[in-house]
Every structure is written in C-alpha cells, then in structure tokens.
Amino acid sequence: MKLLVTGGAGFIGSHVAETALRLGYEVAVIDNLLTGRKENIPAQAVFYQADIRHKDQLEWIYKEFQPDMVSHQAAQTSVAVSVREPVLDAEINIIGSLNVLNACLSGNVKRLIFASTGGAIYGEVPPGESASVSWPAQPLSPYACSKLAIEGYLKCYHQQQELDFRILRYANVYGPRQDPHGEAGVVAIFLDRLLTQQEIYINAGRTVGDAGCIRDYIYVGDVVKANLAAMEDKINSPIINVGTGVETSTLELAHIIEQCLDIETRIEFKPPRPGDLVRSVLDASEYTAIMGATTDLSQGLKETAQWFREEKTGY
Ligand SMILES: NC(=O)c1ccc[n+]([C@@H]2O[C@H](COP(=O)([O-])OP(=O)(O)OC[C@H]3O[C@@H](n4cnc5c(N)ncnc54)[C@H](O)[C@@H]3O)[C@@H](O)[C@H]2O)c1
Missing domain, CATH: 3.90.25.10 (UDP-galactose 4-epimerase, domain 1)
Structure with missing residues (x-):
C-alpha cells in the first residue's frame, strides 16, 4: 500500500509517515518546508519538495509515486496568521487543498484523509458542553472557514465523482x-x-x-492512531472528532x-x-x-x- 503524506515534514504529518512506514506502508512526503523541517521526514520516505499550490508539481508527483491513499496534512496552520493574511490562508488551505483533491481524482486514489479542525470549526462551545459532529459549524476565523470549505468540497466530490474520504477534526494536538x-x-x-x-x-x-x-489537548500518538484507523476501515463515519x-x-x-x-x-x-x-x-x-x-x-x-x-x- 502506497501512502502520500502532504505536510509530512511537519509535526503531525511526520508522525503519520513514521508510523505508516513501521506498519509496512510505502510512504512519500510532499512538503514545501514552510513550517516543516527536513529532519522530521523519516529516512525511508521518498521526499518531494513541492508546493500544493502548484498543481503541475502535484500531478507529476502523483504520476511518479501512484499513491493508493493520501493523508492531507499540509496547511497554513495558524489562526492568528489567517486573521492577518486571509488570502494567503485561502491560497494554501483552499486552492492548495483543491489541487490535492483533483490530483486524487485523476490519480485513482482509493481514499483521502483530511486533517480538519475540531478546535476551530464549532465556534464557541458553551460551558458544560462538548461539541459533537452533529453541531452546525460556526467558523469564527479565516482558518476555520478554509477548513470548512474543504470539508464541503470533499462531500461534493464524493457525490459527483465518488472520491472516498474521511475527515478528522483534530482538537489541540x-x-x-x-x-x-x-x-x-x-x-x-x-x-x-x-x-x-x-x-x-x-x-x-x-x-x-x-x-x-x-x-x-490531545497527544499526537492518538491523532496518528486515528489517521491509520481511517485508512484501514476502522473509522466508517465520514467525519469524526479526534479529541479527548x-x-x-x-x-x-x-x-x-x-x-x-x-x-x-x-x-x-x-x-x-x-x-x-x-x-x-x-x-x-x-x-x-x-x-x-x-x-x-x-x-x-x-x-x-x-x-x-x-x-x-x-x-
Ligand atoms: N496542531 C494542531 O493542534 C492542529 C489542530 C487542528 C488541525 N490541525 C491540522 O493538522 C495538519 C498538520 O498540522 P501541524 O500541527 O502538523 O502543522 P505543521 O505546520 O507542523 O505542518 C504543516 C506542514 O505543511 C507544510 N506546508 C504548508 N504549506 C504548504 C504548501 N503550500 N505546500 C506544501 N506543504 C506545505 C509545512 O511546511 C508543514 O510541514 C494541518 O492541516 C493543520 O491545520 C492541526
């Protein structure tokens, strides 16, 4: 099984890549090293230094590596940056992610796992309550808006073009x-x-x-478990909260x-x-x-x- 991890030089993506390799997956990483570090990438993974905003680079990589699964972790990840620079946030988190989705369709990828945000998508959670996936989304930052947009595209791509996906809404990792x-x-x-x-x-x-x-606050090891479970048919809901x-x-x-x-x-x-x-x-x-x-x-x-x-x- 071949797994492509976008953002695999980053914090969560590098742990996903490392565990998948241990479990016998063949792994490739795409990262532009915006916040990621080369030292985080496991030595056995193939590394493509590329930017998800450039669809030609993605198409070339998908043709070359031919992934079965994609774990899409690459993103502009800061709420504060998204407030200051909403266009940059949208360029990476919406346009870049759409390029990843489109490459999955033309590359016959079996499933895409999307790193979304439970920490930002529900808006304020009243005292005594915990946000469930059945709650309506109430994004209060450009970052939450861009993550929610891709959730919408995934549902639409699934209906129209049968792209299989799982959305993992992470808490604070x-x-x-x-x-x-x-x-x-x-x-x-x-x-x-x-x-x-x-x-x-x-x-x-x-x-x-x-x-x-x-x-x-959720430990990264628990987030990695959720990513692997989503790839291996243990999570069947399209959207799941990954929190404590x-x-x-x-x-x-x-x-x-x-x-x-x-x-x-x-x-x-x-x-x-x-x-x-x-x-x-x-x-x-x-x-x-x-x-x-x-x-x-x-x-x-x-x-x-x-x-x-x-x-x-x-x-
Ligand atoms: N850390 C958290 O608490 C948390 C919570 C909710 C959701 N998430 C999501 O989880 C994912 C991973 O986050 P993280 O905490 O590991 O952050 P991170 O910044 O460590 O990892 C993101 C990676 O994406 C890469 N990247 C950014 N823009 C890129 C581009 N245009 N092309 C290619 N690569 C690019 C960065 O270089 C980095 O390696 C993100 O999608 C993030 O939004 C994280």
Missing part, C-alpha cells in the same frame, strides 16, 4: 516535534520557554488575569508543565488574541468507542517534555 517558534502550539511554546528560563504568557480568555482559554473531551485552561496547562519539568517560572497575563475562541472542547465519544482511551494529559506532557529536553542541546 501536542507532542514531540511540535514547533515552539510558531504562533500555535502552546505546549511546545511553554516547554521551550520553561527550559530556557524564560517567563510565559497567558493570553486571556475574556479579561486580562483570567485563567486563559479552555482547550481539549477533557477541558484544560491555559493556566492549568502551565502548572502541569511546571510540575512535569520540575521548574517554576514567572507567569505574565496578556489580553485576548484576535480570532481565539474562549472555550473549545470536543465530544470524543466516537473516537474512544473505536480506539479506546486517549493518552492522559500528564503522561503525554511527560513524554513531550522528555523529547524537548533531549532534542535541544544545552537543556
């Missing part, structure tokens, strides 16, 4: 290899800052000094990370960031029914902290 220098990925940012004796910032949920936004259903505020997260590292730091409180939701928690009942319990946050954070310590020389 954390784990080894997450980039601490981007604008997303609070776990990686906190770990990096604590390990280099820097203060950390809590962006307010509503008012400066509160415990910050509430999120559903457990809510954690940014301040709680900071304290758990301090405990994991056994380091205390100075915490500063900042205003809310434009485009950030106050509360986002996913209904994870379907995920856990199929795949069992997700990794406990402290356990996942310990493994992530260990990787950051080993990876960064001098820590």
Whole structure:
C-alpha cells in the first residue's frame, strides 16, 4: 500500500509517515518546508519538495509515486496568521487543498484523509458542553472557514465523482516535534520557554488575569492512531472528532508543565488574541468507542517534555 503524506515534514504529518512506514506502508512526503523541517521526514520516505499550490508539481508527483491513499496534512496552520493574511490562508488551505483533491481524482486514489479542525470549526462551545459532529459549524476565523470549505468540497466530490474520504477534526494536538517558534502550539511554546528560563504568557480568555482559554489537548500518538484507523476501515463515519473531551485552561496547562519539568517560572497575563475562541472542547465519544482511551494529559506532557529536553542541546 502506497501512502502520500502532504505536510509530512511537519509535526503531525511526520508522525503519520513514521508510523505508516513501521506498519509496512510505502510512504512519500510532499512538503514545501514552510513550517516543516527536513529532519522530521523519516529516512525511508521518498521526499518531494513541492508546493500544493502548484498543481503541475502535484500531478507529476502523483504520476511518479501512484499513491493508493493520501493523508492531507499540509496547511497554513495558524489562526492568528489567517486573521492577518486571509488570502494567503485561502491560497494554501483552499486552492492548495483543491489541487490535492483533483490530483486524487485523476490519480485513482482509493481514499483521502483530511486533517480538519475540531478546535476551530464549532465556534464557541458553551460551558458544560462538548461539541459533537452533529453541531452546525460556526467558523469564527479565516482558518476555520478554509477548513470548512474543504470539508464541503470533499462531500461534493464524493457525490459527483465518488472520491472516498474521511475527515478528522483534530482538537489541540501536542507532542514531540511540535514547533515552539510558531504562533500555535502552546505546549511546545511553554516547554521551550520553561527550559530556557524564560517567563510565559497567558493570553486571556475574556479579561486580562483570567485563567486563559479552555482547550481539549490531545497527544499526537492518538491523532496518528486515528489517521491509520481511517485508512484501514476502522473509522466508517465520514467525519469524526479526534479529541479527548477533557477541558484544560491555559493556566492549568502551565502548572502541569511546571510540575512535569520540575521548574517554576514567572507567569505574565496578556489580553485576548484576535480570532481565539474562549472555550473549545470536543465530544470524543466516537473516537474512544473505536480506539479506546486517549493518552492522559500528564503522561503525554511527560513524554513531550522528555523529547524537548533531549532534542535541544544545552537543556
Ligand atoms: N496542531 C494542531 O493542534 C492542529 C489542530 C487542528 C488541525 N490541525 C491540522 O493538522 C495538519 C498538520 O498540522 P501541524 O500541527 O502538523 O502543522 P505543521 O505546520 O507542523 O505542518 C504543516 C506542514 O505543511 C507544510 N506546508 C504548508 N504549506 C504548504 C504548501 N503550500 N505546500 C506544501 N506543504 C506545505 C509545512 O511546511 C508543514 O510541514 C494541518 O492541516 C493543520 O491545520 C492541526
């Protein structure tokens, strides 16, 4: 079985590529290294440095590699960037993704797995509730709009041209290899800052000094499991939430990370960031029914902290 991973030099895509190789898949990676790193790509994977906005490059790669499955992870991934540069976000996340879908159709790909967002697509999730896939989407950022647009195209391509797909709506993913220098990925940012004796910032949920936004944090290993399950017919719903259903505020997260590292730091409180939701928690009942319990946050954070310590020389 041949698997093409777009965005395979990135955080989640590189873990998908690595696990698929271990399971016997032949794997190729497409990435333009916008945020991804060559070192993340497993040595046994074929690497095509290409941009999904260029359909000619994609067509050539599909002809050359002839994938059976495509795991589409490549994206502009920052909500903040999408607010500042909605056209750039749409060029990569809508036009680029459409190029990926079209190449799948002409290349006879059996199934496309799409990395969507549960963390942004439902809008604000009221206290005490968790967002289920039956909820209407309420995108409040250009990033969420672009992900929702591709979900719509997938349904339409499926009806008209029988492209088979699974949509995975990820919660907030954390784990080894997450980039601490981007604008997303609070776990990686906190770990990096604590390990280099820097203060950390809590962006307010509503008012400066509160415990910050509430999120559903899922370990990357659990996200990889969902990707493999979607490829191997274990997930039959077209759309599934990939989350834990457990809510954690940014301040709680900071304290758990301090405990994991056994380091205390100075915490500063900042205003809310434009485009950030106050509360986002996913209904994870379907995920856990199929795949069992997700990794406990402290356990996942310990493994992530260990990787950051080993990876960064001098820590
Ligand atoms: N990390 C999360 O919490 C999270 C949550 C919800 C959804 N997602 C989605 O999961 C996927 C993977 O995210 P990630 O966290 O690993 O981010 P990442 O930035 O580490 O990975 C994205 C990869 O896509 C590549 N890329 C970007 N633009 C490209 C282009 N035009 N052509 C080719 N490659 C391009 C980047 O270089 C990078 O390697 C994305 O689709 C993201 O929207 C992530």
